[in-house]
Amino acid sequence: MCSACGFPPAVGHWTDAGGQTPTERLRIRFARVALLNELLKPLGLGARDLGVQPGIQVFNGMGQTKLCQTLEEAWDQVEFFTGAPFDPLNVV
Amino acid sequence: MSSEENRLRLTILGGFLGAGKSTWLRHQLFAKTYDQPHVIVNEVASHAVDDTLLKGARCLDVLAGGCVCCDQKEQMIALLHRICNDRSRKQDTPQTRQLVFEMSGVADPGQVLTAIQNDPILNRHIILEEIIVVVDALHGLEQLRTEPLSRRQIEAADQILITKTDSCDAQTLETLLATLRQVNPASERRASVFGVEEPLADASSAQPVQLPDLDGLTEEPLSSWSLNLDEYGTDENSWVGFSVWLSAMLHSHGNHMVRVKGVVRTPGGRLLLQSVRKVMQAPEMLPDLPASGERSSDNTIVLIGRGMNQERIHKSLHHVMTKTAN
Numbered sequence: 001m002c003s004a005c006g007f008p009p010a011v012g013h014w015t016d017a018g019g020q021t022p023t024e025r026l027r028i029r030f031a032r033v034a035l036l037n038e039l040l041k042p043l044g045l046g047a048r049d050l051g052v053q054p055g056i057q058v059f060n061g062m063g064q065t066k067l068c069q070t071l072e073e074a075w076d077q078v079e080f081f082t083g084a085p086f087d088p089l090n091v092v
Numbered sequence: 093m094s095s096e097e098n099r100l101r102l103t104i105l106g107g108f109l110g111a112g113k114s115t116w117l118r119h120q121l122f123a124k125t126y127d128q129p130h131v132i133v134n135e136v137a138s139h140a141v142d143d144t145l146l147k148g149a150r151c152l153d154v155l156a157g158g159c160v161c162c163d164q165k166e167q168m169i170a171l172l173h174r175i176c177n178d179r180s181r182k183q184d185t186p187q188t189r190q191l192v193f194e195m196s197g198v199a200d201p202g203q204v205l206t207a208i209q210n211d212p213i214l215n216r217h218i219i220l221e222e223i224i225v226v227v228d229a230l231h232g233l234e235q236l237r238t239e240p241l242s243r244r245q246i247e248a249a250d251q252i253l254i255t256k257t258d259s260c261d262a263q264t265l266e267t268l269l270a271t272l273r274q275v276n277p278a279s280e281r282r283a284s285v286f287g288v289e290e291p292l293a294d295a296s297s298a299q300p301v302q303l304p305d306l307d308g309l310t311e312e313p314l315s316s317w318s319l320n321l322d323e324y325g326t327d328e329n330s331w332v333g334f335s336v337w338l339s340a341m342l343h344s345h346g347n348h349m350v351r352v353k354g355v356v357r358t359p360g361g362r363l364l365l366q367s368v369r370k371v372m373q374a375p376e377m378l379p380d381l382p383a384s385g386e387r388s389s390d391n392t393i394v395l396i397g398r399g400m401n402q403e404r405i406h407k408s409l410h411h412v413m414t415k416t417a418n
Binding site: 072 | 335345356415
């Protein structure tokens with residue numbers, strides 16, 4: 001278990017492989033969560049990334065928040081909140 | 093990222109029963125195509141025959157008595173753990189760099205990859221190099237027509253090797269080629285007789301055989317779409333947009349996507365992405381190209397799947413990507 005975050009060690013996710021330095025990684029996370037918010041807004045959901053803490057928080061308008069470790073988990077959570085998988089082909 | 097480059101390169105050799113996998117591998121070992129590979133052979137029969145034929149491998153392990161994608165999965169994982177462990181402890185010097193995994197004729201390469209990918213240890217030690225699927229020129233068409241497994245093997249292939257081309261007529265071969273192209277348009281097709289590469293005739297004029305439905309599989313042939321990310325601003329923007337878009341696509345349409353492959357430029361470097369079915373392989377950082385070098389294949393992603401419309405895919409990607417840039 002990681003002594004800083006308390007998560008058990010996990011397999012790195014491919015969506016987190018784009019940055020090498022801490023700065024790059026943080027910039028990518030913030031840009032990603034901004035994009036997620038754009039996409040989730042029409043569904044009444046939102047996402048948050050605190051930067052100092054790992055993971056993406058996905059929340060709905062009813063006060064429910066879930067801390068998701070990877071982007072893949074975040075999509076699972078969106079599906080849980082809305083009842084259907086988020087389909088990028090339908091957003092156009 | 094030295095740890096990335098140091099991973100074991102895995103070549104998976106698949107193909108239906110009797111297609112000529114071992115013959116091909118034996119010749120490659122003789123011809124030293126692979127640099128001192130560690131070879132794993134999987135046999136469905138409880139008594140292994142093939143291993144006695146394979147000379148020239150640096151090390152050979154046999155998994156006999158079952159297929160690795162179902163009843164022998166645990167043994168396979170245990171064996172791979174042992175290989176990775178020995179390698180990390182430097183018990184094998186010089187270090188093994190290449191792993192060639194000859195699967196049994198009834199194994200599905202996709203399943204094996206999923207098992208490796210989902211294992212937290214193997215995931216960090218093994219990287220897929222390519223999937224080679226061997227097809228018998230004489231019986232390939234019949235197998236495609238009747239065996240769902242044979243189709244799944246071909247769909248997963250990066251490279252299709254057609255064997256025994258010397259013993260079938262040109263007409264059959266052309267039809268087979270056209271059908272293979274229809275089943276897996278993105279694969280590279282080559283011919284080989286007893287492991288020696290043969291020239292392959294161009295069969296662009298031949299008509300593919302219509303394949304019947306097999307338990308819900310292949311209602312329509314696969315299509316491949318290529319996506320270009322160059323027009324979407326900086327590496328950071330294109331990577332953020334693309335990773336969000338592709339992860340959502342894999343989440344919602346994963347069952348229709350057979351393969352994703354390409355090199356994406358990210359802030360951290362050039363990243364090789366490849367997925368087999370729903371499972372994305374651990375990505376690999378590639379070394380930077382020289383500034384003057386050819387960069388044309390970077391940021392072009394090939395998507396192979398079925399049941400999706402090209403225009404919608406491009407529109408959807410464009411929609412997500414332009415939202416990133418704002």
